[in-house]
Amino acid sequence: MSETDITPDTGSTATTTTAGESDEQARDAWTEYRAAGETKLSVEDINVWYGDDHALKDVSMDIPEESVTALIGPSGCGKSTFLRCLNRMNDRIKAARVEGSVEVGGTEIYHPDANLVELRKRIGMVFQSPNPFPKSIRENISYGPRKHGEIEKGLLARLFGRDDTEAEAELVERALKQAALWDEVNDRLDDNALGLSGGQQQRLCIARCLAVDPDVILMDEPASALDPIATSKIEDLVEELAKEYTVVIVTHNMQQAARISDQTAVFLTGGELIEYDDTEKIFENPESQRVEDYITGKFG
Ligand SMILES: Nc1ncnc2c1ncn2[C@@H]1O[C@H](COP(=O)(O)OP(=O)(O)OP(=O)(O)O)[C@@H](O)[C@H]1O
Numbered sequence: 001m002s003e004t005d006i007t008p009d010t011g012s013t014a015t016t017t018t019a020g021e022s023d024e025q026a027r028d029a030w031t032e033y034r035a036a037g038e039t040k041l042s043v044e045d046i047n048v049w050y051g052d053d054h055a056l057k058d059v060s061m062d063i064p065e066e067s068v069t070a071l072i073g074p075s076g077c078g079k080s081t082f083l084r085c086l087n088r089m090n091d092r093i094k095a096a097r098v099e100g101s102v103e104v105g106g107t108e109i110y111h112p113d114a115n116l117v118e119l120r121k122r123i124g125m126v127f128q129s130p131n132p133f134p135k136s137i138r139e140n141i142s143y144g145p146r147k148h149g150e151i152e153k154g155l156l157a158r159l160f161g162r163d164d165t166e167a168e169a170e171l172v173e174r175a176l177k178q179a180a181l182w183d184e185v186n187d188r189l190d191d192n193a194l195g196l197s198g199g200q201q202q203r204l205c206i207a208r209c210l211a212v213d214p215d216v217i218l219m220d221e222p223a224s225a226l227d228p229i230a231t232s233k234i235e236d237l238v239e240e241l242a243k244e245y246t247v248v249i250v251t252h253n254m255q256q257a258a259r260i261s262d263q264t265a266v267f268l269t270g271g272e273l274i275e276y277d278d279t280e281k282i283f284e285n286p287e288s289q290r291v292e293d294y295i296t297g298k299f300g
């Protein structure tokens with residue numbers, strides 16, 4: 001990966017480019033794509049600053065439901081920052097300031113009264129390195145629903161006649177099956193999750209995310225720490241999940257984006273969304289020369 005120029009924004013309107021990029025001007029029309037199907041997430045003029053660094057500039061895009069949207073672009077172009085805008089995870093970063101609007105099913109997530117717990121349940125996130133809790137496989141799945149008061153278990157629950165052991169078992173089975181992990185772990189649900197392989201841990205994290213019944217699943221390079229076999233399992237799973245959920249996935253792997261996504265958004269240096277379209281169009285006949293150069297490996 002070549003070095004990117006991440007000079008702080010000086011307020012000029014010139015497009016920041018990576019070494020090897022042409023200085024083509026981006027056109028609004030390249031991002032005005034409307035996918036077939038209902039819009040799940042509607043992003044309007046999102047800007048993000050880290051201190052004085054303008055990391056994401058005027059990004060607008062409609063993300064359709066029940067499909068896979070890939071976010072690609074060179075390192076430092078703002079993919080993770082953008083993904084975090086979609087469930088307000090940037091709120092947790094002190095230096096970050098976000099402006100703009102994101103609507104989920106018509107509800108503004110940046111409304112001051114938005115319920116962040118509810119929001120992050122509805123819009124779950126899976127990270128680059130698998131991060132299961134140091135607890136049993138079963139508890140990794142039931143932790144969220146218990147925290148949200150959907151499952152009660154244990155001595156106190158038994159005393160009050162509210163023990164939900166059966167409901168928990170059903171939930172654990174459903175989530176692990178959805179994440180294509182059930183067959184590999186159903187005989188050791190009480191083992192520590194940290195004993196699973198990396199690929200299994202990542203599918204467990206996906207199952208944990210599914211257990212709270214999200215609508216949208218955000219994934220930030222979920223397979224980049226995995227070997228090819230584990231990666232292909234995650235890819236199959238992503239395609240399967242898109243039948244029911246809205247999946248937005250950041251990937252560095254161009255072939256992966258081409259294989260699994262329905263539409264692709266290309267971000268380039270300077271935090272701009274340059275082109276957004278059907279994945280086939282982006283990979284076979286992009287409008288932007290810079291996007292073509294990026295996809296064919298001329299820079300980035
Ligand atoms: N917590 C932070 N504090 C300050 N600056 C940050 C922070 N997170 C990201 N940035 C800056 O914002 C810009 C975009 O970063 P981001 O992590 O979103 O890029 P990315 O496209 O995900 O890169 P990569 O492919 O390397 O993961 C970069 O210049 C980065 O240095």
Ligand SMILES: [Mg+2]
Nearest residue numbers: 079080081220
């Ligand atoms: Mg990133």
